[in-house]
Amino acid sequence: MDVSALERFLPDERATGMLGADLALALRAGDVLALEGDLGAGKTTLARGLIRALAEDPELEVPSPTFTLVQAYEARIPIHHFDLYRLSSAAELDELGFDDAISQGAALVEWPDRAAGRLPASAVFVELTHERDGRTATVTGTGHVFERITRSLAARDFLVRSGHGDAQRAYFTGDASARSYEIVRDGQPLVLMNSPKLVLGPPVRDGKPYAEIAHTAQSVSAFVAIDRALKAGGVAVPEIFAADLERGFLLIEHLGSGSFLDDGRPVADRYAAAAKLLAAMHGRKWPSRMEAAPGVTHTVPPFDRAAMMIEADLLVDWYIPFLTGKPANDEIRSGYHDAWSQVFDLMERAEKTLMLRDFHSPNLIWRGERRGHDRIGVLDFQDALIGPSAYDLASLAMDARVTVPPEIERSTYDAYVAARRSAGPFDEAGFSEAYAATAAQRNSKILGIFVRLKERDGKPDYLRHLPRIRDYLGRALAHPALAGLKDFYRRNGLLGDTEE
Structure with missing residues (x-):
């Protein structure tokens, strides 16, 4: 399976912590994020931003697990932060409860090379390297975890284009579909609607997939069009402040x-x-x-x-x-x-x-x-x-x-x-x-x-x-x-x- 990669330049610690928060929004139980980079490259800063975002606590104390080897946090998704630098062998991962941690939530792993092949194939790697006065983050991976992370970073790009590039993002809600919602705080709270194009799936009847027969909306354009019609008809629906119809992102009013x-x-x-x-x-x-x-x-x-x-x-x-x-x-x-x-x-x-x-x-x-x-x-x-x-x-x-x-x-x-x-x-x-x-x-x-x-x-x-x-x-x-x-x-x- 081909491995994909994307890069982000991070000019300062704030940008590094913000990347961690953006990564947190993509994580689900069972995901593993592997952090690579030299000492001082920013792994701790990124980990702190990610864990605080998951815990929805910007002041949460996030110590480095260098000596404890693992720190556990109760959050929207339980997360374990592993530092494997002092690991003498991959067998010690069992003593640390590595497999149980992944089954219960997400895992953040520093010095992942010490795991000797124990990381799941779906693990996504984030390598931080010094560049000019900042650092570059290179994210590599494959499969659904990498796709979700790519989508989260694309949402940040949408906010940049919409004039809200420095906004804080927080998980709001999801539903039974692939759609999800976030609270965007940049002055007044707004809602970021993340609505990827519908994956139709295999034919189930008369050569057509289920979603086509049931007339499920295939793109965010349906929301925008119906929103405009309802608003014109006097119904209190969200104002739409910015839209990327092709990629499926909307920045809309928070109705309360x-x-x-x-x-x-x-x-x-x-x-x-x-x-x-x-x-x-x-x-x-x-x-x-x-x-x-x-x-x-x-x-x-x-x-x-x-x-x-x-x-x-x-x-x-x-x-x-x-x-x-x-x-x-x-x-x-x-x-x-x-x-x-x-x-x-x-x-x-x-x-x-x-x-x-x-x-x-x-x-x-x-x-x-x-x-x-x-x-x-x-x-x-x-x-x-x-x-x-x-x-x-x-x-x-x-x-x-x-x-x-x-x-x-x-x-x-x-x-x-x-x-x-x-x-x-x-x-x-x-x-x-x-x-x-x-x-x-x-x-x-x-x-x-x-x-x-x-x-x-x-x-x-x-x-x-x-x-x-x-x-x-x-x-x-x-x-x-x-x-x-x-x-x-x-x-x-x-x-x-x-x-x-």
Whole structure:
């Protein structure tokens, strides 16, 4: 496998520490970063910047582990700092707990040549050499770790081009996709959105990859275009201050940190306010073709039958094998598709609008000091489709990340319906059916996604959400319009404790 390299000139200690912080933003558990360079080349300065960034503590004491050989730090990712200069043999790495350190978190290794081949093949090397009044950092490696580091350094280059080259960066949040977010502090806090182009993956159906069938946004242009349209429509979405559409970086407004939750529980009035915002959005026309930049447009795809089915199939592909210990057979798949066919007919007949797709508490900011719909900041809408208006209300009222009691689900639903009714003619019966259908489709999909995140991506924490999602699914299937689908789920034991 070819080894790649990149260089950075570091004029002073501040730049060296900043490089360490930029490297920290790319690290994940299992990563190893090997530091090379002569005495006085700046390894300790770089290590200090990296560890302080991971620990989110700019004043953290970071002593050199020259005599202790290893220092451990509790941080966003646990990290062990090894100095192998005094190591007499590579066998002593076992006594230092080297393999355990890598399994639990990341490792920073000075004098890596003393490890005698014990570093993983994915290790990335950073060599510091004196140059003029500063030093040059040469970063070499291969694979995903090096790619993440390259991406982090490209984000710094984007900030330089945007006039924020000296800004401090701090990890903010990630999600189930490849996107991540950072807080950028350079005066007022801003948000750096790191959204690499979507890797489509192999064909899964009709010669097309999953993301293409499900209409997942393939570049950051979708976010920019939809952001501009929503802002023009009076929705509180982030201002975009700088954009690199080709490389997938945005510098956007920080909408605040107010939550829709109180001590982890949903606040009914805030959910109702969000429902009223949805009602206002659904009462207007939205274009399907939106401009991201001069000459760059985004066409919002439809939530068509193929997208509905491939999402719902995640339950068959991942959740059923998890539940039963064996893959779903052809009979199950055929019966599942037949049961969903009538539901998709209902969804296709439903009122259509701009469907943001993930309109729930993690993507909503409560700004109680403001008035009206401006109290609700909206994030994460790049995957929007043209689909049933009921979908986003189901996403909100059956929030995948927090348990919404039935009474708050009902008050959220009622707030939406009342707002739509007061604005003019509204098909309440048709909306009720579409709400149940979209809630069933969405929660079936999420059961599969959460199992996939555990089985494929090594993220077992998502399994704790399964009982909640099963409960939501049971609520949705209680609607008489979904009787046939409910019967299939019950006969095949897919509802667990919510069967009745």
